[in-house]
Amino acid sequence: MTSLAATCPTCGRPGTPIVYRDLDGPIDLVCSEGHQWRAAGRAGWAPYASPTAVEHDETTPTEAMDVSKDGRTWRIGTASDVAWLAGRTTQGLSVTTAIPPVFEAYGTFHRPEGVEYHAHERAVIDELVSCTPDQPWWLGFLDTGAHDVVFPCAARVSLYGDWSYVLVQAGPEQALTWRVGHMRGGDGALPDLFFPADRSWLVSALWDDTWTDIGASGAVLTALRRNPLVNARLVGPDEDACPPGLTRD
Known part of the structure; x- marks a missing residue:
């Protein structure tokens, strides 16, 4: 009971x-x-973490709002929903530039050569779903001015180097279907940042990176590494996060 x-x-x-x-x-x-x-x-x-971790301005909403898509409403996130992340990352070349140093394990993944974007991204989502209890996910779309943020009129939250994100509470299927194109490839759909409501893992791709970083449990990283379509590898929190064969822009 x-x-x-x-x-x-x-x-x-x-x-x-x-x-x-x-x-x-x-x-x-x-x-x-x-x-x-x-x-x-x-x-x-x-909130889960102190809202003082984020400075509020006219683009940082303090009250939740809803938007409509696919015949239903979705909640747009506020500063309190990312306060656990804001201001907790480091500067430099390590994975903790994108992921706060609070997780058991860290890694990166990127599309393998010869594999289509939809197959790679579906594999990533399928593995994460298999490791995560059923719950909402927060999807963050970085406003670069050149890429789809799904809800262009929605308020933004500020993360990392004062980058603006549209943050929306949805789920894994929306992560795969809502967006048209992202900064890591013209055919990609995945958000630039996403995590489940229980914050058991965080996926984040920084503006200039051609790969994606993840912080999670060791079990989640093991599952991702076992799937060749994901192309994941472990990274130490103090190591250069750039995968072999890739370069920074």
């Missing part, structure tokens, strides 16, 4: 502890719909 402390106060669904949380913050819970609340004994609502 689910205790009241583990029942979502918004929708009544069972909640589970998030995998990644602010080490100085409360122990928060999340339900399958992505609603968040404080653990038992802690009154009130709280």
